[in-house]
Amino acid sequence: MINISKYYKEEEISSEVTALYAVIAPILKGIVFSLKRDMLNDFDLTYDTITLAQLARVYREGSGDHGICFEYAIHDAIMHNNPDVLARIDTALIKFCKIKNGNPISILFGAEKNGALQLIASTYKYLTDNSALLTGTKGQPVKLKKHIQGVINAFRKPSEREKLPNSINGLWKADLFIGKTEKDQWVGATVKTNPSQLEGARGLRLALIPADHGRTDKIYKNEAKNLIICPLPYDRSFVEIFFQGWNIVKTFLNADAQLPKEILLPRSSDRFVCKELQIRRTYPVLGVVEAFEVLQQPGLIAVKDGTVPLHTTTQTPSIDKIIAPMTIN
Numbered sequence: 001m002i003n004i005s006k007y008y009k010e011e012e013i014s015s016e017v018t019a020l021y022a023v024i025a026p027i028l029k030g031i032v033f034s035l036k037r038d039m040l041n042d043f044d045l046t047y048d049t050i051t052l053a054q055l056a057r058v059y060r061e062g063s064g065d066h067g068i069c070f071e072y073a074i075h076d077a078i079m080h081n082n083p084d085v086l087a088r089i090d091t092a093l094i095k096f097c098k099i100k101n102g103n104p105i106s107i108l109f110g111a112e113k114n115g116a117l118q119l120i121a122s123t124y125k126y127l128t129d130n131s132a133l134l135t136g137t138k139g140q141p142v143k144l145k146k147h148i149q150g151v152i153n154a155f156r157k158p159s160e161r162e163k164l165p166n167s168i169n170g171l172w173k174a175d176l177f178i179g180k181t182e183k184d185q186w187v188g189a190t191v192k193t194n195p196s197q198l199e200g201a202r203g204l205r206l207a208l209i210p211a212d213h214g215r216t217d218k219i220y221k222n223e224a225k226n227l228i229i230c231p232l233p234y235d236r237s238f239v240e241i242f243f244q245g246w247n248i249v250k251t252f253l254n255a256d257a258q259l260p261k262e263i264l265l266p267r268s269s270d271r272f273v274c275k276e277l278q279i280r281r282t283y284p285v286l287g288v289v290e291a292f293e294v295l296q297q298p299g300l301i302a303v304k305d306g307t308v309p310l311h312t313t314t315q316t317p318s319i320d321k322i323i324a325p326m327t328i329n
Helices: 016-034 037-042 052-058 065-079 083-095 117-126 144-156 158-163 238-254 268-278 285-295
Strands: 002-009 105-108 176-180 185-191 204-210 220-222 227-232 301-308
Touching (some): 016 065, 016 268, 016 285, 052 238, 052 285, 083 176, 083 204, 083 227
Antiparallel strands (some): 002 301, 220 227
């Protein structure tokens, strides 16, 4: 028998629009924090003051921006108890990492986005001096909090990487730290929108990727990379909504923070959300993020703890069971 937490909806999600609000908020945050501070200084802007209209004029999509926003979306989904994402990650933590009891927590490793401030703030909130990093290798787990600054230094300067303990000298490649405060155990996670780009590294344990269309989304261990591969649900679920939200934001910014031509956003729900962005184009982006977070319907899930036989498997619910379709005129 193993302990499990069953995630289920406590209220019906009112429409696809609320799901889009839920992914567009972290996408906007990811785009803002992907901007270089020097570039903002050139325009006399800051992360806190830049508006949607200004973002549309200074932002130029980079090759890694899509992945950064996916990291933010997964982090946000964990912290806001998205049932599709939470159920998958909790299964990986319980069955493969042996981290039981409690709800998953995510710490965003923001060193390459907005300095280390966000990571350090989360560190003091969630980590203790006894927080153990599980790497899937033999030996005593290292204390994560003790090595956080070293991991940040290793990301910024290759010369600092040799100063990390050998067992975690690849931890600077982590995108998230995921764990449970009840057990005070954590794993380093890498996030990739393209599974072919997955790389193993000492210190990394969990890999979060989109599930393939129509193929198995089975969680499994890649022995060669020493990674637990955790595909996140795609069809009519979290990943598909993320790509839909990414397309809305990118199209909106390309249209100078205005509603684009209908052929570019033909879905009524997409255009509705884009109009909500348009009427806020003169507001600071991070203020819009807060507004969209408020617009998300609260109380979406509850958690029930229990036990099941180890051989029992459960399927992730389809998004059409948690998102009621809505027609917007």
